[in-house]
Amino acid sequence: MTTGAVCAKTHISRRALLSKGTKALISATIFSQGTKQMAQAKTAAKDKGAALASKPHEESIIKPRALKEGERVAILCPAGRPHNPATVNRAKAIVEQMGLKPVVGKNALKIYGTMAGTDEERVSDFNDALRDESIAGIFCVTGGYGALHLVDKIDWQALKQSPKIIAGSDDISHILLAAYAKTGVITFHAPNMDRISSRQSFDALKLAVTSKDKLPSIQSNYWGLEASFDGSSKSRARVPDDKWQIAYSYAAVEGTAEGALLGGNLTALGSLMGTPFQPSFKNAVLFLEDINEDHGILDRWFTNLYLAGALNDVSGVALGDFENCRTEDCFNMYSIEDLFGDRMKAVNKPCCFGMPLGQSARALTAPIGVKVRLDASKGTLTYLESALS
Numbered sequence: 001m002t003t004g005a006v007c008a009k010t011h012i013s014r015r016a017l018l019s020k021g022t023k024a025l026i027s028a029t030i031f032s033q034g035t036k037q038m039a040q041a042k043t044a045a046k047d048k049g050a051a052l053a054s055k056p057h058e059e060s061i062i063k064p065r066a067l068k069e070g071e072r073v074a075i076l077c078p079a080g081r082p083h084n085p086a087t088v089n090r091a092k093a094i095v096e097q098m099g100l101k102p103v104v105g106k107n108a109l110k111i112y113g114t115m116a117g118t119d120e121e122r123v124s125d126f127n128d129a130l131r132d133e134s135i136a137g138i139f140c141v142t143g144g145y146g147a148l149h150l151v152d153k154i155d156w157q158a159l160k161q162s163p164k165i166i167a168g169s170d171d172i173s174h175i176l177l178a179a180y181a182k183t184g185v186i187t188f189h190a191p192n193m194d195r196i197s198s199r200q201s202f203d204a205l206k207l208a209v210t211s212k213d214k215l216p217s218i219q220s221n222y223w224g225l226e227a228s229f230d231g232s233s234k235s236r237a238r239v240p241d242d243k244w245q246i247a248y249s250y251a252a253v254e255g256t257a258e259g260a261l262l263g264g265n266l267t268a269l270g271s272l273m274g275t276p277f278q279p280s281f282k283n284a285v286l287f288l289e290d291i292n293e294d295h296g297i298l299d300r301w302f303t304n305l306y307l308a309g310a311l312n313d314v315s316g317v318a319l320g321d322f323e324n325c326r327t328e329d330c331f332n333m334y335s336i337e338d339l340f341g342d343r344m345k346a347v348n349k350p351c352c353f354g355m356p357l358g359q360s361a362r363a364l365t366a367p368i369g370v371k372v373r374l375d376a377s378k379g380t381l382t383y384l385e386s387a388l389s
Contacts, residue, residue, distance in 0.1 A: 061260070061369045062185045064137075064163040066388040067209050069099040071136040074129035075193065076105040077116035079171040080144020082194060085109055091141045091193035098206045103135065115146040122146065123153045126175075130158040136165070137209060141193045143170025143359070148268070151178040151277045159183050165209050165388075168192050169359050170291065173264030178277035180262075180368050186387050189264045189287075189357070190365035198361040208365035214386050218364060220249035220318070220354040220379030248354075249379030252341030255350035257316025257374045258384070261366060263287035270301035273308055281313035285374045285381075287366060288340075289320035289358030296332040298325060299339050306343045316350035316374040318381055321358030350376035 067073070075091050082088055088108055095102040105125035110117030129135045151174055159166075160183040166176060167188040176187040190205045191197075208215060223245050262284035263269065269288070272278045290298060305311050319340055327333050334342075337353055344351035352374070356362045367387035374381050 060184055062160065062163050062183065063387060063389040064165045064186060066212050067100060067136055067165060071100055072103050072134050073100045073137045073139055074105060074125075074132075074135050075102045075108065075139055075141060076122075076125050076129060077108045077141050078122050078126050078150055078168075078175060079116070079140070079146040080114055080142045081109065081111055081116040082142050087194050088141060091139070094193055094196055094202065095139060097202070098210075100137075102139075103129075105129070108141065114144060116142070119146070119149045119153065123150045126150065127153075127155045127158065130155055130162070130164065133162065138164060138166045139193055140166075140168030140172045140175075143168070143172055143192050143195075143265075145171055147171045147174040148271055151175065151272075151275075154178070156182040159185055167205065167209065167365070169195070169289075169363075170265055171268060173268035174272065174277075176264055176368055177262075177269060177272055177279050181272075181277050181279040184369070186367050186369040188365055188367050188387070191359050191363050195359050195363075201361060201363055201365075204364040208367060208387065210388075212386050212388050214383045215365075215367070217383065218355060218357070218366075218381040219247075220352050220381075221247045221356065222249065222354045223247055249352055250337060250354060251350070251352040251376040251379065252337065252344050253349060253351045254377040255316070256376070257285055257314075257350045259283040259285045259315040259371065261285050261287065261368060261370050261372045261381075262314075263318075263366075264289070264368065266290045266298060266301050267293065270304050273304060273310075281310040284314050285316050285318065285372050286310075286314045287318040287320055287355060287357055287381075289322060289363075290325060291321075291323045291359050293322070293325045294330040294332075295325060295327045295334060295336065295339060296330045298322070298336070299332045299334070302340055302343060306347070311343060311347045311349065314349060316376060317344060318355045318357070318374055318376075319351070319353040320355040321360045321363060323358060323360050350374060352376040352379050354379065355381065 073095055092102040107117040107121040107125050110121050112118045129138050163185045167190045169189050169192055179185055179187050188208055191201050196202055262279055263286045266288045322336050356364050357366050370387045371384045372381055
């Protein structure tokens with residue numbers, strides 16, 4: 001090989017090297033810019049998340065309009081079918097006594113297994129009520145089973161555009177919690193129409209859906225439970241004497257907590273965990289109730305909340321009525337206070353029992369999403385704002 005050939009080869013190698021170096025420099029520059037942009041985007045997303053997290057509570061919720069006398073209210077059965085047609089007539093009478101006009105869903109008395117019609121029929125009634133501008137609220141007649149089937153079919157955008165009062169409990173808690181999670185609209189946990197059996201529950205629901213004022217504080221008290229069972233047997237544990245009453249409550253962990261009120265039926269809440277309809281537990285005051293359930297099953301649901309980190313996220317927990325819940329033929333013989341109290345002591349969050357919330361005759365109405373203060377030591381739940389606009 002000649003010297004010229006060697007020089008030519010060397011020259012080409014240098015050119016190739018320079019070319020490769022230029023490309024490498026350009027690639028490095030692009031990579032550096034991309035990395036910088038990614039970092040900026042990540043920081044912006046973080047800042048946006050922090051901004052959203054710091055938004056005032058008032059900006060994150062939507063308050064429905066208070067019902068006025070003579071307004072139309074839908075009477076629906078999104079879950080179980082009423083025991084008989086007369087149950088719907090009773091619901092209509094209750095609504096009329098509130099000064100409102102009941103409008104019964106066209107499928108309310110349909111039958112599909114134990115449910116009030118197929119999923120399509122039940123959700124059709126619900127969406128019709130949401131989209132009907134003449135309907136100011138929705139009252140649910142029954143609980144049972146089936147509401148969970150509807151949460152992915154309900155027109156949540158219609159509710160957000162035209163916020164309406166939705167009231168119910170038991171299986172309807174699926175809808176109440178999903179509505180709050182998807183739209184921020186305040187919903188109302190109250191005995192279903194077939195469970196309103198006392199002046200106290202009637203007055204509490206009427207006040208909750210018609211008043212623009214803050215609702216009265218709730219005082220925990222074991223006295224007045226519709227079914228006074230100790231959970232160990234089917235026989236009545238004690239016979240109440242109306243002439244002699246002792247008002248008392250119990251706090252597993254004392255202290256105070258503030259936050260948006262969140263909760264309802266424990267089984268329903270557990271069923272929504274891990275779904276797009278699970279509400280945020282962050283800094284919430286959680287209230288729970290259930291009915292006709294084994295303590296072992298309740299323990300599973302509550303432990304699920306514990307393992308999922310929900311009990312660490314909340315600021316406090318208020319336990320309501322667990323009517324006819326039992327230890328009979330159950331693997332877990334703990335009382336309700338033991339079951340839930342142990343977990344709450346582990347997370348060290350204020351927790352009290354005996355709140356008149358649930359499905360019993362004494363149950364009051366609780367608006368989900370309203371800011372409250374829980375004083376577990378005193379057994380009080382105080383509303384810090386109104387639920388309606």
